[in-house]
Amino acid sequence: MMYQVLDKDIIENEIVPNLPKPKRGFFPKAPLAEIVNCILYKLKTGVQWAYLPVKSLFAENVLTYQSVxxxxxxxxxxxxxxxxxxxxxxxxxxxxxxSQCRFRRESYISITGRRRGRLSRGGL
Structure with missing residues (x-):
């Protein structure tokens, strides 16, 4: 069973054309669409790289998590x-x-803007 984060056609038509083609050196053994699907799975689930289920994410040529x-x-x-x-x-x-998004106009105060050593200790 192969996990699909996005449809393979969407990955091949929308994402893969934007990826650079390797000119020399390391050529991937697996199709770029499967590598992108594996990366999207990692980003969606938050699983650690070492625990990436690569056997379930690749159809034929299984890459290691280091290659991904x-x-x-x-x-x-x-x-x-x-x-x-x-x-x-x-x-x-x-x-x-x-239409349902709200955007704030006021800027957020940066915590790093305070001076060193000037912490409020509740009157101490």
């Missing part, structure tokens, strides 16, 4: 996830319904 983390880290460093998210949002902008 390698791809995740590589795409994070190059801001691939952020670029992909922005492209997906801009493509589907008309489908978003933000």
């Amino acid at each position: 983390f390698y791809h995740f880290r590589k795409w994070c460093v190059k801001n691939i996830w952020q670029d992909c998210w922005i492209k997906l949002l801009s493509k589907n902008k008309s489908k978003l319904d933000l």
Whole structure:
């Protein structure tokens, strides 16, 4: 049984085209859609990398969790996830319904803005 976070067609049509193709060096043994599905499973469930059920997430060529983390880290460093998210949002902008969202105008006070050694101790 293979876990599916998103439909395979959605991953292949919407996410994989935004991923860079390897030019040299390490070529993945598994399809990029399965690697992305594995990463999305990890992000959705919050499971630790070492406990990722890779045998259930890959169809034929099972990668180790280290290989999946390698791809995740590589795409994070190059801001691939952020670029992909922005492209997906801009493509589907008309489908978003933000009518029920509330946005605050006031800014949050930064805790780091206080001076050192000036803690309130309740009058002590």
